[in-house]
Amino acid sequence: MAEAYPWQDSLWQHLAGRGQHAHAYLLHGPKGIGKRALAERLMALLLCQHPAGLAACGQCKSCHLLAAGSHPDNYILEPEEADKAIKVDQVRDLVSFVVQTAQLGGRKVVLIEPVEAMNINAANALLKSLEEPSGNTVLLLVSHQPSRLLPTIKSRCVQQACPLPSHATSLAWLATALPDSSDEQREELLTLAADSPLVAVSLQAQGVVEQRALVVEGVKKLLKQQTSPTQLAEAWNAIPLLLLFDWFCDWSNLILRYQLTQDEEGLGLQDMRKVVQYLAQKSGQGKVLAVQDWILAQRQKVLSKANLNRVLLLEALLVSWAGLPGQS
Incomplete structure (x- = not known):
């Protein structure tokens, strides 16, 4: 089950509590705030056969299949390689999935992330499915840079902004996520991450604080003509x-x-x-x-x-x- 971040509580209540779900959602906001986790939670809820309030039950056949990564009515589309484009052939495979009948008799749910990774041909290939998805299909689009999307993509979705958590909320969460770091180190990491808490955790794992110290020392030596x-x-x-x-x-x-x-x-x-x-x-x-x-x-x-x-x-x-x- 995807992690439920505390700064998403009200947003989750709004999304999961809808009486009727749209055929397509565009979840957009800065990178590193948990949009993918939010989409995965919504995906699990939409596929669950016996939802428990505003959450997937975790016990039904659908939940077990989703946890195992073998749900026949779930499709995840992302670049084949990190930082590469989503190609038109990948979208055509997705379109073939969308027109099929749901094998478990419920919804089909598609997750695309990041949507802006689609090249122009891929984006155009997706438009028909976005406008008129077959059967009971919901498409969840996740974007870190919605300004790069075609207007025709955005206009076919319910757009949901996912804002940055407050600085205080992020620091409180980082205290739990990075218990071995000092308050000063967590503050520095969050600043380097432009206030995105998940990016801060990633930077810490990559050793970015040490890398920055090396760069700062080098810049100072450069200006003193010592290197x-x-x-x-x-x-x-x-x-x-x-x-x-x-x-x-x-x-x-x-x-x-x-x-x-x-x-x-x-x-x-x-x-x-x-x-x-x-x-x-x-x-x-x-x-x-x-x-x-x-x-x-x-x-x-x-x-x-x-x-x-x-x-x-x-x-x-x-x-x-x-x-x-x-x-x-």
């Missing part, structure tokens, strides 16, 4: 490119923010506050904006899985960063 861009690019070989570009993008935003507001409370995490403040005071705003534009453009290439020369890309980033202090 070179080439040396740092090689030293950071094990750190994901997207993570690096996320951090440098965040730091450039903080520099610009401080230049505009002089608000010392808005300097970000403690580890880079002095560096951000120094760069804000010593760098021309035009130069910071130009570097930020370049970082955003390269970050988009990383997101689109472009074939990039990692070392050369990081060297270019670090040369630009080292050149920020001084005249515009």
Whole structure:
């Protein structure tokens, strides 16, 4: 059974308590807040033969088949490989499933995640099933970036926003999820995760705190001319490119923010506050904006899985960063 997160209580009451269910739901919101778990709970409830209030009974034949991953009326569509597209042939297989009769005589339930992974042909192939699903079929679409979806996809679904939990709620949950971490470490992880608690847990498991400490130390040495861009690019070989570009993008935003507001409370995490403040005071705003534009453009290439020369890309980033202090 999928985990029931405390910040989803009211949302679950709203979804599970509906007198009549829609043929398609679009559950959307930031990554790392439990949308997949919410969809799986709803899937179990919709397939259950003897629901117990607003929850699947866990005891009927349908629940046992679902737990075993062999329910004949359940279909999960996701990329064949992580971070790859959902292809049109995959959607065609799904459409063939939708037109079949439910083998257990109840509903058929489809879960698609993430929906934005569908390429344009796959998305168009899904439209007919979304508009007129055969029989008693419910489609549960999970999206981390609904802005990337076709309007025709969104218009055929009941759209349900899944908001971030409050900062306090996330920290309380992390205290249970990461009992061996200190309050300061959980606070740092949650900040690095943009307040998404499940992402914070994932970052902790990946050793991101240690990776960030390595990067921060390297940036400080770079600005003191104690190391070179080439040396740092090689030293950071094990750190994901997207993570690096996320951090440098965040730091450039903080520099610009401080230049505009002089608000010392808005300097970000403690580890880079002095560096951000120094760069804000010593760098021309035009130069910071130009570097930020370049970082955003390269970050988009990383997101689109472009074939990039990692070392050369990081060297270019670090040369630009080292050149920020001084005249515009």
